[in-house]
Amino acid sequence: MRAPQPAQRLNHSTPRQSTNILVREILDTINEDRVPPLVYTTVLTFLQIMTDKGLVLRDTQGKTHVYRAAVAAEKTQRHLVKDVLERVFSGSVNQLVMHALGSRKISADEVREIKAMLNESDHTPPIAKPLPPAQGHFNPVEPAGSTGPQD
Template identity: 25%
Template sequence: MNEFKELTKAEEQIMHELWEMGGGFVKDVIERLPEPKPAYNTVSTIVRILETKGFVTHISFGKSHQYRPKITKEEYKKVITGKLLTNYFDNSPKRMLSFFLEEKQMDIKELDDILALLNKHK
């Protein structure tokens, strides 16, 4: 399943809600979105695009559909992280970590946690 297309910001927002809920109807997704809420047709269109891209599937209940994630958040995270590592850090985790440190996107506590993880996996 490494051939996913990347999600747009709107698609990703919808997927996060579906992952969190484990699935739901369009109205359920809309209820969880922040204000200002998008129109029903907008969310419905995005969900159908997600289905076309292979991210969700549906079960029909008459004229309505319940949508469920077809891939897990973890699966998508691996693909996106792999693309980030390959496309921006020359496949070097060291360069990626260095970037986050230099950009001050990690604090000392997080760095200590990473060091503890590294020591655990030695």
């Protein structure tokens, strides 16, 4: 596993074990895989907004801006996931999970962790719901010869 990059150090810090990081370090990390690259003032503006929201703490040493996380990464991640769930997936956990699982290949370890988490959260047996009949297939409720709803 490679060493954490500057932006990851800021993201995974907690207020008690916070890592100080320079704007330039964050900018360089972001720009490693970004075309077109961001400019220093853009990253600085985002960090100033994050400071105003209480997400990061700033220490100004002369002209140098040094930042560190003000909120634990787990709390920030929970907040962001909740926000994405509501804004992007209209509150549908199912759609969020299906999209996340379909976006990349997951390892066998991740599959085991997900299964364990699902088993832990499954306190009551699921109530079986009948599936709606597929169009064009035999449905014992409809009269013989019917192929389902007609358009």
